Amino acid sequence: MYHLTSDWLAQLPVANINHFEPVSGGDINESYAISDGTHKYFMKVQPGRGKQFFAHEVEGLKLLSQAANTPEVVAFGEINGDGYLILKWLDQSSGSQFELGQMLARVxxxxxxxxxxxHDFTVGKIPKHNQWQSKWQxxxxxxxxxxxIELAKQKQRWNKNRSQHMSNMIEQINEYYANQPVTPSLLHGDLWSGNFTxxxxxxxxxDPDVFFGNREFDIAVTTVFGGFSQEFYSGYxxxxxxxKGVEKRLGWYRSYYLLVHLVLFGExxxxxxxxxxxxF
Known part of the structure; x- marks a missing residue:
């Protein structure tokens, strides 16, 4: 865990921070609950990554907020080269997955x-190249x-079997979308169960990683690790x-999400x- 000093905390745009403690917040960021005695905030820190690391997330929250509830951004910036993002604290509760599905559909x-x-997002562990394209495939x-795939090869986590099946899958994708129009939708981009509350x-x-893409991408990600009930899909x-036929296509996108995990976390x-x- 990164060590926050009193000098570091004093440079935050939120004055009089008198309490902070580490909290769970995923495996990418250092996460903290901080308070000035009156208000409580959620803060994420990226040591050495600078302000730019969180600019993409702030933009994503802004875009999603057109149709979804998102945490309110208090501030983001950089202290001694460390990027930080401060959000208003959300007290967790129970809720309706049907309404969650409806909300994603509106997004x-x-x-x-x-x-x-x-804009591209190239300061993360997986660089995202977002140049505009007219064709989804x-x-x-x-x-x-x-x-x-190139990153998996560099880490020696690729083999002939994976290469052959991936090539076959890509061929299917190209053939299918050559005749099937897709309307670009705003996507969350990383919609596993840890990224809703x-x-x-x-x-x-x-925790969005937004771009405009095929909405079936987001749906596929929800199916990889579970946590989304049938009510969620009914609401959507x-x-x-x-x-029609979406079940047959979800594997095209599940493979991407599992490939991300293979690259980041290993075999x-x-x-x-x-x-x-x-x-395939």
Whole structure:
């Protein structure tokens, strides 16, 4: 855990911080609960990564907030080269997954005319290349799958079997979308169960990695590690029904998410990736 000094804390734009303690907040950031005695905040720190690390998340929260509940950004910046992001604290509660699904559907109804985003995100462990593309298959294969495959090769976590099945899958993707139009939707981009919560009974989306893409990408990610009930999908479909045959296509995107985990965390995720790729 990164050691926050009183001098470091004194430079925050929130005055009179008199209490801070580490809290769980995923495996990417150092996370803390901080308080000035009156208000409580959630703070994430990226040692040595600078302000730019959190600019992408702040932009994502802003975009999602057009249609979703998101944590309120108090401030983000840099102290001694360390990036930080301060959000208003959310007290967790129970809530309706049906409403969560409806909320995600409304996010996906925010559309653009191309796939991508107006900036890349290259300061994370997995660089995201977001140049605008008119074809979904071009964006997904060239700017998501292939860079990850290269990283897996560099870490010696790639093999002939994975390469063959991935090539077959990419061929399927290219063939399918050559004749199937896709409307670019605003995506959360990393929608596993750790990236939603409930506060005062309302659903919230947190920790986004946004871009405009195929909404089936977000849906596929929700199915990889569980945590989303049937009510979630019912709520989603009540607002923005998924297209016929979606189950057959989800593997195209589950493979990406498991490949991310293979690159970041190692061969522990190899069998799950191989299992998803096996049908191709």
């Amino acid at each position: 996906h109804q925010i559309h653009r005319d191309q796939f991508g985003l107006d 071009t964006f997904y294969v060239e700017q998501r799958l292939k860079p990850l 409930f506060s005062n009974g309302k659903p919230y989306l947190i 479909n009540s607002i923005y029904p998924l297209k 522990t995720y190899g069998p799950a990736l191989d299992n998803v790729l096996e049908p």
